[in-house]
Amino acid sequence: MAALYRKMKSTGGLCSGYFREQAEDDVKKQILEVRWSTHSPEQQAAEILKSLERNYDWLHWAVMVHPPVACWKEEASADGKEETEEQNSCPNLEHFISVFSEASNSNVVACHRDTPSSLDKARIHQLIVDLEWKIPNPPPEIYAAIEEDPGKARLYLANRMLKKLQEGLGTSVAIYVVPGKMEMKCNFPQASYYQYEYKHRLASGTVCIFG
Structure with a gap:
């Protein structure tokens, strides 16, 4: 299957x-099979990861799993030109699959890489910490509008953070940012992923x- 995937990747289209x-x-x-009523978001992520590992074991x-953010994007759409521009800073979708779960009212996002690369975690950490203080x-x-609705503040900061990380880290990494808490489970090598809750x-x- 790994050889088939590589052939599919090379042919594209x-x-x-x-x-x-x-x-x-x-x-x-x-998502339909997971027991949302009894499983925490962390357990939900773990169950879905197991399924993907079984079916696509040649990928990492x-x-x-996190609360939906579409409502924040819709609410922010009328807040002015700069806010609209920030919304256009979307993650590179090449390595992401996103599905909304009505059962748990949450977004489930899967990131896949065939050959993960090691990250410069010290540089990434410093970049994020600097952004925490320097985001204008x-x-x-x-x-x-932000003072009236904390949700819009979360959206604004998440989009600013994503845009600045994309500029600082380039296209060789896959970046995902959410305006709030998120549970994540993965089978990536320890050196090739980084998770951080910014404040x-x-x-x-x-x-x-x-990576």
Whole structure:
């Protein structure tokens, strides 16, 4: 299967799309099977990871479970030009599969890499810590909206953090940022992933980076 995947990856196009569709279907199927009422988000992530490991054992996987963020994006859409531009700082979707679970009202996001690379964790940590202190205040009109709704502060900070990390780390890594807490389980080598809960005076969030 690993050889088949590499062939699919090299040919691209329909084959690559087919793999993503199959993996997404597997995540959806596992979401239906997980006992959401009795499982914590951490357990949910672990169960889905086991399923992906069985079906795609030639890949490394990370499964992240967190509250939905679409509502924050919709609410922020009318807050001005800069906020709209920040929303366009989306993670590179090449390595991510995202599925919404109605059962738990949460997002399940899976990151896959075939050959993970080691990360410079000291540099990443310093970059994030610097961003915690150096992310500028939003324009007055956006700041007023943030004071009224903490959810918008979380969204603003998450998008700023994602954009700055993309600029600082480049395209060789997969970056995922959520405006709040997130549970993550993975089978990546210890040296090739980094998870950090950042704290800013306006809001907090979680960063996951995969090499």
